[in-house]
Amino acid sequence: MKLFERAGPLTQELRLAPGGFGLGQVLERERPDATTTMTCGYCSTGCGLSVHLRNGAAVGLTPATEYPVNLGMACPKGWEALEVLKAPDRAAVPLLRNDRGQLEPINWPTALRVFVARFRAIQAEYGNDAVAFLSTGQIMTEEMALLGALAKFGMGMIHGDGNTRQCMATSVVAYKQSFGFDAPPYTYADLEESDVLVFVGSNLCVAHPILWQRVLRNPHRPEIIVVDPRKTETAMQATDHFAIRPKSDLALFYGLARLLIERDWIDRDWVAAHTNSYKEFAAFVAPFTIERVASDTGIDADRIERLAQTIHEGRRVSFWWTMGVNQSYEGTRTAQSLVNLALLTGNIGRPGTGANSITGQCNAMGSRLFSNTTSLFGGRDFENADDRTEVARILEIDERRIPDQNSWAYPEIISGILKGKIKGLWVIATNPAHSWINQSQLGEILDRLEFLVVQDMYHTTETARRADLVLPAAAWGEKDGTFINSERRYGLAKKVARAPGVALADFSIFKLVAEAWGVGPMFRRWESPAATFQILKHLSRGRPCDITGIRDYQMLDDLGGVQWPFTAEQERATDGGATADPATHRRLFADGLFYHPDGRARFIFENPRPMPEPPTSAYPLLLLTGRGTAAQWHTQTRTNKSAVLRKLSPRNPYVELNPTDARRLGIAQNEPVLVESQRGSIAARAYVTPVVAAGQVFIPMHYETVNQLTDAVFDPYSRQPSYKACAVRVRRASACPP
Ligand SMILES: Nc1nc2c(c(=O)[nH]1)N[C@H]1C(S)=C(S)[C@@H](COP(=O)(O)OP(=O)(O)OC[C@H]3O[C@@H](n4cnc5c(=O)[nH]c(N)nc54)[C@H](O)[C@@H]3O)O[C@H]1N2
Ligand SMILES: Nc1nc2c(c(=O)[nH]1)N[C@H]1C(S)=C(S)[C@@H](COP(=O)(O)OP(=O)(O)OC[C@H]3O[C@@H](n4cnc5c(=O)[nH]c(N)nc54)[C@H](O)[C@@H]3O)O[C@H]1N2
Ligand code: SF4
Ligand SMILES: [Mo]
Numbered sequence: 001m002k003l004f005e006r007a008g009p010l011t012q013e014l015r016l017a018p019g020g021f022g023l024g025q026v027l028e029r030e031r032p033d034a035t036t037t038m039t040c041g042y043c044s045t046g047c048g049l050s051v052h053l054r055n056g057a058a059v060g061l062t063p064a065t066e067y068p069v070n071l072g073m074a075c076p077k078g079w080e081a082l083e084v085l086k087a088p089d090r091a092a093v094p095l096l097r098n099d100r101g102q103l104e105p106i107n108w109p110t111a112l113r114v115f116v117a118r119f120r121a122i123q124a125e126y127g128n129d130a131v132a133f134l135s136t137g138q139i140m141t142e143e144m145a146l147l148g149a150l151a152k153f154g155m156g157m158i159h160g161d162g163n164t165r166q167c168m169a170t171s172v173v174a175y176k177q178s179f180g181f182d183a184p185p186y187t188y189a190d191l192e193e194s195d196v197l198v199f200v201g202s203n204l205c206v207a208h209p210i211l212w213q214r215v216l217r218n219p220h221r222p223e224i225i226v227v228d229p230r231k232t233e234t235a236m237q238a239t240d241h242f243a244i245r246p247k248s249d250l251a252l253f254y255g256l257a258r259l260l261i262e263r264d265w266i267d268r269d270w271v272a273a274h275t276n277s278y279k280e281f282a283a284f285v286a287p288f289t290i291e292r293v294a295s296d297t298g299i300d301a302d303r304i305e306r307l308a309q310t311i312h313e314g315r316r317v318s319f320w321w322t323m324g325v326n327q328s329y330e331g332t333r334t335a336q337s338l339v340n341l342a343l344l345t346g347n348i349g350r351p352g353t354g355a356n357s358i359t360g361q362c363n364a365m366g367s368r369l370f371s372n373t374t375s376l377f378g379g380r381d382f383e384n385a386d387d388r389t390e391v392a393r394i395l396e397i398d399e400r401r402i403p404d405q406n407s408w409a410y411p412e413i414i415s416g417i418l419k420g421k422i423k424g425l426w427v428i429a430t431n432p433a434h435s436w437i438n439q440s441q442l443g444e445i446l447d448r449l450e451f452l453v454v455q456d457m458y459h460t461t462e463t464a465r466r467a468d469l470v471l472p473a474a475a476w477g478e479k480d481g482t483f484i485n486s487e488r489r490y491g492l493a494k495k496v497a498r499a500p501g502v503a504l505a506d507f508s509i510f511k512l513v514a515e516a517w518g519v520g521p522m523f524r525r526w527e528s529p530a531a532t533f534q535i536l537k538h539l540s541r542g543r544p545c546d547i548t549g550i551r552d553y554q555m556l557d558d559l560g561g562v563q564w565p566f567t568a569e570q571e572r573a574t575d576g577g578a579t580a581d582p583a584t585h586r587r588l589f590a591d592g593l594f595y596h597p598d599g600r601a602r603f604i605f606e607n608p609r610p611m612p613e614p615p616t617s618a619y620p621l622l623l624l625t626g627r628g629t630a631a632q633w634h635t636q637t638r639t640n641k642s643a644v645l646r647k648l649s650p651r652n653p654y655v656e657l658n659p660t661d662a663r664r665l666g667i668a669q670n671e672p673v674l675v676e677s678q679r680g681s682i683a684a685r686a687y688v689t690p691v692v693a694a695g696q697v698f699i700p701m702h703y704e705t706v707n708q709l710t711d712a713v714f715d716p717y718s719r720q721p722s723y724k725a726c727a728v729r730v731r732r733a734s735a736c737p738p
Contacts, residue, residue: 037064039483039491039561040078041138041476042633044359045210046485047074048560049081051477051496058082058477058496068560069188069485075209076631080642082477085497087641091459091472092501103459103470108502112516114469118451119155122424128156132413132422135162135371136429137364140481140493142532143506144363145539146523147428148372150510153401154519158408159422161374163430164367165410166437169718170326171357172368174335177604177717178343178355180595181544182368182379185588186318186354187487187563191215193352196223196314200249200338201324201724202358205233207627208322211358211486212237220352223310227252228324229624230656230698231691242307243693246622246725247328248297250608253337255293256308258285260344265312267346274592274600275343281603296608316352317345322360323626327724329612332717336604343601349589358486362476365484369545370536374407378539382406394538397522409719410436411712414445423450428506429473433462434635434704437721438712440679455509461637462704473506474499481507481529482556484564488545488586491561492553507532540564544595551576611725612713619677619727621661621697623709626724628700636702653684653703656692657730665730672733675699677726680708683733697730 040047048067051058061082063074094111095103106114119131133151135144151157164172172182179185191197191214204212212234215224226238227249235241244252260266261282271278294301311317319338325331335357342348342355359365369379380387382403392399408416414436416422425446436442446452446466454467457475464470478499482490499505504512507529514523526532530553540547545564549571556562559577563586571577594601615622631648633639640646655675657667667673669688674681675697682705692698699706701723711726 036494036496037067037557037560038494038496039362039485040074040081041362041483041493042077042081043208044361044364044486045069045208046362046483046489046491046561047078047210048491049074049078051082051494053496057498066560069489069491070210073210073213076645076648077633077639080639080644082497083644084638084641085475085477087458089458089460090500090503091456091464091470092503093472094502095459095467095470097468103467108512111469111471112512115453115471115513116516118468119424119426122450123156126423129158130422131155131157131424131426132159132408132416133157133426133428134410134413134430134432135160135367135373137162137164137167137361137367138429139363139506140479140529141363141366141370141484141490141536142481142529143510144367145370145372145377145536146507146510146526146532148370148377149395149526150514150519150523151426152372152403153395153397154514154522155517158403158405159413159416160372160407161410161413162367162371163432163435164361164364164371165719166327166435166721166723167323167360168326168357168364168368169409169720170328170331170335170715173332173718174339175357177332178336178339178602180597183544183588183595184357184359184486184488185348186356187587188214190318190352190354190356190587192218193220194218194222194314194316194318195220195352196225196310196317198225198227198311198317198319199234199238200227200319200321201326202320202322203228203232203234203627204358205237206630207360208358209630223314225307225310229693229696240307242297242299242303244297244299246624246696247330247611249325249334250330250337251288251293251296252299252304253334253341254285254288254605255290255304256311257281257337257340257344258288259290259305259308260312260341261285263308263312265308266344270346270592271344274594275603276598276600277603281340281605284605311341311345316350317342317347318352318354318356319347320356320358322358324724326357326718326720327722329713329715329722329725330609331715331720331722333604333606339601340603340605343603349587349592351587354587362485363483365486365488366482369484370539374409376402378543379545380543391539395535396525411714411719411721414442417448418445420448425449425451426453426455427463427467428455431456431461431463431635431637433466435701435707437707437710437723438679439707441712455506456637457503458637461635471509472501472503473509474503478503479505479507479529480553482533482553485561488563489561490547490550490556490564492556549577612722613711613726615695615727619729621695621728621730623675623677623726623728624692624696624698624724625701625706625710626698628702632700632702634702635704649702653682653699653705654687655684655730656687656689656698658692658694658696659688659690660694661697661730662686662688665732667730667732674731674733675709675728676731677709677711677728679711682706682708686730697728
């Protein structure tokens with residue numbers, strides 16, 4: 001079979017990827033045996049990894065000692081990052097489902113012809129909005145931007161969302177409403193500069209191990225407070241652990257606000273100068289008496305008082321949260337209840353302070369600014385005519401190509417498929433057939449699609465196995481571009497290895513699709529990732545995320561990444577960044593000015609709501625889900641390809657069960673059990689441990705079956721799935737009829 005057919009402009013694009021030279025290889029050509037530093041492609045910490053090259057190819061890596069994020073450290077995933085590129089199930093050629101229902105290799109020109117013909121036919125029959133895309137926080141910023149522009153301005157789609165909905169949507173909405181822009185305010189140095197750190201629903205030791213190392217470098221003997229129903233690895237190392245009842249966070253933080261206000265432990269001047277709606281907030285929290293909060297959270301009243309006192313006595317208090325907050329039916333208000341505490345006590349804008357959402361995926365922050373999904377490029381609004389005009393001018397496109405309505409969020413796209421409104425779906429770098437909530441429904445829903453395209457680095461993912469067309473993608477290490485980490489730092493990833501077969505960088509695939517769709521000329525300026533980065537700079541100008549001061553990739557390389565904002569004026573003032581300390585100097589809100597038109601932050605609050613599916617007599621246990629080990633990444637398509645990482649984590653699904661519950665149920669350590677919810681039943685081994693409280697169980701999200709159990713419930717503002725609370729029962733497998 002001829003994989004590369006001569007096909008006019010396509011061949012030029014094809015040269016872009018497998019054989020072409022990337023940044024790492026260019027460097028190597030100039031300096032044989034070079035080492036080049038690049039950002040890790042797993043988590044949002046964004047560690048720098050030094051990749052060692054021989055003859056234009058990576059031969060190994062070590063954590064970068066000079067990079068301001070990780071200071072010479074990396075977790076096992078980072079160390080093993082090159083290994084997982086070599087797996088035999090890499091998607092190396094396009095695959096098309098044939099008449100017998102099997103995926104069969106085809107060449108790129110055929111793949112592109114089928115892609116265009118099928119999606120165009122669906123659009124002709126049902127309308128442009130009958131085709132949608134689901135993308136990701138795990139490809140380069142330049143790739144996300146090109147996809148967002150191509151799908152919406154080129155192909156006429158209206159609906160497109162990403163796996164960041166599963167993850168960060170709550171923080172996005174919380175920040176937008178409270179601060180006026182989606183802007184995590186901190187730098188990692190704050191982890192070392194706080195004297196009180198409060199971690200809420202965040203298992204840093206497992207999920208962000210290098211950030212935990214930064215905490216350990218804190219010289220101020222800090223109080224480390226962990227609020228998590230489980231006694232996690234992080235809780236075990238904390239100075240104090242509040243094992244609250246799941247989803248009682250709102251009550252706790254409103255109760256703390258009440259105590260701080262009542263004792264006049266707040267920064268009245270700062271609140272008066274920089275916030276709105278304080279009076280209403282103070283009145284709102286009045287009923288959250290300590291007795292009520294103690295009864296809602298299961299935490300003793302005197303411990304709650306002591307916590308308020310610790311926050312009061314801290315000179316530099318920082319509040320950090322992750323999925324225990326975001327993945328909840330009331331996640332947005334919970335995140336804002338932490339923002340409110342930082343505002344009340346004036347703990348924002350100074351070193352060691354902040355209301356700090358820790359991101360998840362390597363480039364979730366890139367997708368928040370530039371994926372063109374639910375917000376228009378640069379955190380703009382599709383429904384705002386001025387925003388559309390500005391973007392059209394910068395991109396030199398006809399303004400009418402920009403949709404004047406917002407995209408459906410991920411759950412609406414899924415229900416759109418169910419209702420027959422969405423008939424074609426393009427899935428890029430995400431694995432919803434494992435990770436989306438309530439899989440007992442999702443399988444049937446995906447079956448309703450007339451055409452499913454999956455673009456992935458492996459052809460064996462749960463979602464790729466269902467696809468009609470698989471497009472083989474190059475991975476981290478096989479392409480160039482930027483990621484934005486949790487502290488808003490742009491970091492560079494580089495091509496240091498060849499992609500297998502005819503797999504192409506996502507960027508090149510999008511360029512080919514543009515040509516095949518007939519909108520190639522619209523993307524002439526988007527010639528390469530580096531050229532696209534210049535377009536992103538224009539899109540950022542004058543926005544809170546302004547990066548007009550970052551000259552080019554070389555500057556990112558020289559400085560060890562650069563945090564946004566970095567304006568042209570800042571660039572001049574710091575002599576091209578040379579006199580700035582890249583590790584610390586871009587903390588937000590030092591001037592107390594927020595992004596709302598009046599410059600003030602807002603207190604936002606709402607009464608807690610009942611848990612949608614509380615335990616009952618039939619399903620008496622509450623299921624929590626989340627990360628299992630530092631060696632497992634999400635749906636494990638990557639991490640299960642490394643022998644080292646496989647050794648560091650349990651192969652098969654297990655359920656953490658408290659010893660009291662195990663005794664009551666007659667379940668022994670490591671015994672096979674069934675875990676059942678109203679939606680499904682899965683097999684697991686019992687891991688009897690006091691880490692999980694009585695009445696609760698925990699299953700890591702890394703096992704394919706876990707979302708058979710979860711309940712499709714969402715936060716009303718962010719539309720983020722509530723992955724961390726549904727009712728289940730656990731039984732001995734041997735006691736169940738076959
Ligand atoms: N090793 C590894 N690291 C990762 C990832 C990975 O898959 N593997 N994924 C990355 C991504 S995308 C993300 S989003 C982050 C996630 O990072 P984390 O959010 O830290 O990880 P989770 O385990 O999902 O959830 C954190 C904690 O929330 C707790 N929790 C559950 N319900 C509640 C509640 O009601 N209140 C409170 N206060 N806590 C609750 C759980 O017990 C759990 O310990 O990790 C990133 N890092
Ligand atoms: N029950 C439960 N479910 C959860 C969670 C939970 O806590 N509990 N957490 C949720 C969260 S926070 C998240 S972020 C999601 C993650 O859910 P997913 O995004 O579905 O998980 P990943 O395994 O990261 O999937 C990424 C896919 O992209 C592919 N890939 C990697 N690099 C590239 C690339 O460069 N190009 C292309 N084209 N493909 C690539 C990988 O092979 C993989 O198939 O899961 C969510 N699901
Ligand atoms: S902590 Fe995150 S960014 Fe750092 S090496 Fe591990 S996975 Fe990569
Ligand atoms: Mo995530």
